Amino acid sequence: MNFPAIAAIYRFEMARFFRTLTQSFISPVISTSLYFVVFGAAIGSRIQEVEGVSYGTFIVPGLIMLSVITQSISNGSFGIYFPKFIGTIYELLSAPINFLEIVIGYVGAAATKALFIGVVILATANFFVDITIAHPLAMVMFLVLTTITFSLMGFILGIWAQNFEQLQLVPLLIVTPLIFLGGSFYSISMLPQIWQTISMFNPVVYLISGFRWAFFGTADVPIAVSMFAIFAFLIACLGFIGWIFKTGWRIRK
Amino acid sequence: MVNILKVEDVRKAFPSGFEALKGVSLDIDEGEIIALLGPNGAGKTTLISTICGITSATSGKISIGGFDTATEYRKARNLVGLVPQEITLEPFETVMNTVRFSRGLFGKKRNDAYIEKILKQLSLWDKKDSRTMELSGGMRRRVLIAKALSHEPRVLFLDEPTAGVDVELRKEMWEVVAELKRDGVTIILTTHYIEEAEEIADRVAVISKGEILLIEQKDDLMARMGQKRLKVELQSAIETIPSDLAEYALALDSKGETLVYTYDTKADRTGITKLLADIAAAGLALKDIQTVESTLEDIFVDLVHEDAA
Numbered sequence: 043m044n045f046p047a048i049a050a051i052y053r054f055e056m057a058r059f060f061r062t063l064t065q066s067f068i069s070p071v072i073s074t075s076l077y078f079v080v081f082g083a084a085i086g087s088r089i090q091e092v093e094g095v096s097y098g099t100f101i102v103p104g105l106i107m108l109s110v111i112t113q114s115i116s117n118g119s120f121g122i123y124f125p126k127f128i129g130t131i132y133e134l135l136s137a138p139i140n141f142l143e144i145v146i147g148y149v150g151a152a153a154t155k156a157l158f159i160g161v162v163i164l165a166t167a168n169f170f171v172d173i174t175i176a177h178p179l180a181m182v183m184f185l186v187l188t189t190i191t192f193s194l195m196g197f198i199l200g201i202w203a204q205n206f207e208q209l210q211l212v213p214l215l216i217v218t219p220l221i222f223l224g225g226s227f228y229s230i231s232m233l234p235q236i237w238q239t240i241s242m243f244n245p246v247v248y249l250i251s252g253f254r255w256a257f258f259g260t261a262d263v264p265i266a267v268s269m270f271a272i273f274a275f276l277i278a279c280l281g282f283i284g285w286i287f288k289t290g291w292r293i294r295k
Numbered sequence: 296m297v298n299i300l301k302v303e304d305v306r307k308a309f310p311s312g313f314e315a316l317k318g319v320s321l322d323i324d325e326g327e328i329i330a331l332l333g334p335n336g337a338g339k340t341t342l343i344s345t346i347c348g349i350t351s352a353t354s355g356k357i358s359i360g361g362f363d364t365a366t367e368y369r370k371a372r373n374l375v376g377l378v379p380q381e382i383t384l385e386p387f388e389t390v391m392n393t394v395r396f397s398r399g400l401f402g403k404k405r406n407d408a409y410i411e412k413i414l415k416q417l418s419l420w421d422k423k424d425s426r427t428m429e430l431s432g433g434m435r436r437r438v439l440i441a442k443a444l445s446h447e448p449r450v451l452f453l454d455e456p457t458a459g460v461d462v463e464l465r466k467e468m469w470e471v472v473a474e475l476k477r478d479g480v481t482i483i484l485t486t487h488y489i490e491e492a493e494e495i496a497d498r499v500a501v502i503s504k505g506e507i508l509l510i511e512q513k514d515d516l517m518a519r520m521g522q523k524r525l526k527v528e529l530q531s532a533i534e535t536i537p538s539d540l541a542e543y544a545l546a547l548d549s550k551g552e553t554l555v556y557t558y559d560t561k562a563d564r565t566g567i568t569k570l571l572a573d574i575a576a577a578g579l580a581l582k583d584i585q586t587v588e589s590t591l592e593d594i595f596v597d598l599v600h601e602d603a604a
């Protein structure tokens with residue numbers, strides 16, 4: 043393992059993040075605050091309680107997941123797409139590093155950034171509502187696994203994409219709807235039966251449900267299923283990355 | 296001497312089916328400077344990219360420092376620095392950071408004193424904190440060179456390093472190359488400035504349409520293929536070359552004042568003495584005489600033309 047190379051990639055990517063730290067910090071704070079104003083205050087006052095917690099508190103895990111997933115995908119995809127786009131990827135290809143090291147460097151940085159945003163949102167939410175975390179360890183585990191999994195997914199997207207449209211369209215057309223329809227702002231049990239069944243095909247449902255369980259101890263789907271789901275995604279992404287590694291798909295001409 | 300770089304029958308076909316390298320073989324000794332010459336599209340960049348791992352060869356074998364670039368790529372690539380033809384840099388990064396990044400990628404410990412040395416050598420030290428987007432084209436190319444040197448490579452590929460670099464800096468760059476050579480670094484460079492190859496290369500390789508046409512010591516090449524021209528300036532202009540002088544295949548310049556005789560420096564007899572006597576016999580008075588040696592450029596143009604014919 044070429045650890046200095048992994049560290050160099052990680053540091054270089056994080057430097058990009060720190061250059062725009064204020065922006066990285068302010069935007070989640072503002073958007074979270076807006077969500078609380080709109081959903082918490084305006085709508086929440088009409089919804090009593092969901093599964094025993096106030097609506098404002100209820101949406102916190104979904105809100106974090108929403109941002110963490112989108113951030114992970116965009117960081118992960120942009121990190122590798124950018125060198126491909128501007129041509130600096132020649133350096134990665136001619137350096138004594140392998141694909142796994144490249145993945146660890148870029149995905150590690152992307153996941154770190156997303157994690158940072160997740161923590162900022164949690165801290166911001168704490169100003170608006172009372173939050174108690176029933177299973178802190180599980181909460182951290184879900185958060186970390188989610189950032190890594192979706193950063194990997196982003197990385198795959200970044201390798202696959204051949205232009206900026208593709209890079210933006212996939213998150214916009216597939217991921218965002220899945221997150222919104224995955225129970226970020228409602229409990230699946232609030233839906234009519236038919237939609238509950240359909241929702242079970244949405245992978246994000248399991249993540250949000252599991253994450254919510256870590257906060258409140260209650261969930262739409264059994265926690266074991268959620269755990270299984272997140273590991274299954276992670277393994278699927280790793281498997282796909284391994285396949286790219288073997289075949290050199292879309293990396294070397 | 297050791298072959299620091301060995302390329303054996305390397306072929307590269309692109310997915311379109313186009314074969315950019317048609318069985319290239321090269322043996323390069325440690326510490327020499329090789330100039331790779333060839334017209335646009337000859338396959339120079341493709342050859343370098345294949346050696347450096349940016350594209351993979353369709354067939355053939357490449358080793359650097361004795362390490363196979365496919366099976367022992369880490370050891371092989373550790374030895375190599377690459378300056379690509381296209382200038383590509385992270386626009387928002389500072390010069391210092393981007394050079395440090397390159398060193399890190401090659402698994403080397405951070406060494407700012409060494410980076411300072413190369414940035415100074417390349418006249419970039421005062422730009423170390425500038426973002427690369429704020430630099431001129433020539434400066435950016437030098438940043439690429441600094442990046443390639445950042446990990447102390449033993450073999451350096453320079454793909455048109457002096458394109459877009461002004462005359463003075465070009466000279467400075469040649470000095471950097473000479474200094475690297477003194478340190479024992481092997482240098483493979485491509486260029487369209489033939490005088491550059493003439494100035495700094497030990498050996499010259501000519502590539503055209505994916506094939507190496509020749510690879511030879513520059514001095515031998517010049518001596519072997521070199522022709523000299525004798526320019527005979529006349530007192531007064533003439534309209535046509537006197538028929539007595541037909542055997543010399545002379546050329547007359549447009550003003551009719553200079554006769555040009557081309558001869559082979561290696562031939563037993565150059566025929567100059569007899570030519571001068573015959574010119575006098577033909578009743579022409581001489582004003583001045585001058586000899587001109589053919590340059591690498593002439594040789595190169597001839598070669599590529601022959602190949603195209």
Ligand SMILES: Nc1ncnc2c1ncn2[C@@H]1O[C@H](COP(=O)(O)OP(=O)(O)OP(=O)(O)O)[C@@H](O)[C@H]1O
Pocket residue numbers: 295309310311313315333334335336337338339340341342380
């Ligand atoms: N990705 C590619 N797909 C298909 N053909 C390619 C590709 N890259 C290069 N070629 C072709 O391979 C040939 C050699 O290109 P190469 O870039 O190696 O030339 P070169 O000798 O470096 O030329 P120049 O002096 O212009 O830099 C050209 O005919 C080019 O069109």
Ligand SMILES: [Mg+2]
Pocket residue numbers: 339340341380454
């Ligand atoms: Mg080229």
